[in-house]
Amino acid sequence: MSQKNTGIQMTGKALLFINGVPPKNLPETEDYAMIACSDGAFHYLKEKNFPLDKLDFISGDFDSHLGSDEAIYHDRFIFTPDQDKTDFHKSLEIIQERGITAVDVYGGSGGEMDHFLGNLTVAFLFKNELEITFYDEFSTYFFAPKNLILENVRGKTISLYPFxxxxxxxxxxxxxxxxxxxxxxSKRIGTRNFASEETVVINYGKGDLVVFVEN
Structure with a gap:
């Protein structure tokens, strides 16, 4: 599945891991200008033998103890103790401050569903500054631009969720x-549709729309 988004000029893309359900397979990292994680996600990256020296920063309040890695990667820790914001929110702020305009997020869903809804709400707050795309074991999802083209999606479930x-x-x-x-x-949503063609075009005028595309 590929996505064309008119109107957003990328100056680089970040890869961000947060503390939801860990991805079964870690993504390739070569095309990212920045790689980061929350302190909770740091644990599963270590367990999956992710090359931790590729991390540009690790953000959080560090209520999850990092053990001996604190000494090794201490220069990459960014202490963000603000309890009024989630670790995801604070990580996006850092990414935005460093001039990145697009973020691929892993670990944003699964497990406790209040976390998923909270992450979706945080993405909504940044949707005009960052192009945020979530990846999990079932789908790719994102706040869609008003003119969206999805390619190579024939037969895949496509859900349209008003926000x-x-x-x-x-x-x-x-x-x-x-x-x-x-x-x-409150009345009608557009979940569980599917692509009958290789290319799907979605246009809308007002409001905000989350699009889910089956893997």
Missing amino acids: PLTENITTKGLNWPLNNDTLDL
Whole structure:
């Protein structure tokens, strides 16, 4: 699946691991300008033999003890004790401050669902500054631009989730198309559609829309 997003100029992409369900397979790292993790994700990266020397920073309040690694990687720790923000939120702030415009996030879902909803809400707060894409074992998901093209998706489940209201949605390439329709979290959502063509086009006018694409 590839995604085309018109209107966002990338100056680099970050890879960020946070403390949800760890990915079964770690992504390739060569194309990232920055690699970072929360203090909780640091543990599963170590268990998966991730090359920790590739990390640009480790952010958190460090309530998860890091043991002997504290001495080795101490220069990469960024202590962020603000309890009014999640570790994910604070990591995105650091990434944004360093001039990155796009972030791939692993460990953002699974486990306790309040964490998942909280991470989605944090992504909403940054959606105008950062192009954030989540990856898990089931799907890729993100806040969609108003004009979105998905390629190589025939047969995949595509879900459209209003956040909380999305107006004037028109789609092409979905089995159940929308034609200038409205999705409303309190009335109608667009989950469990699927791509009947290789290319899916999604356009909308007002509001915000989360798109989930099956792996």
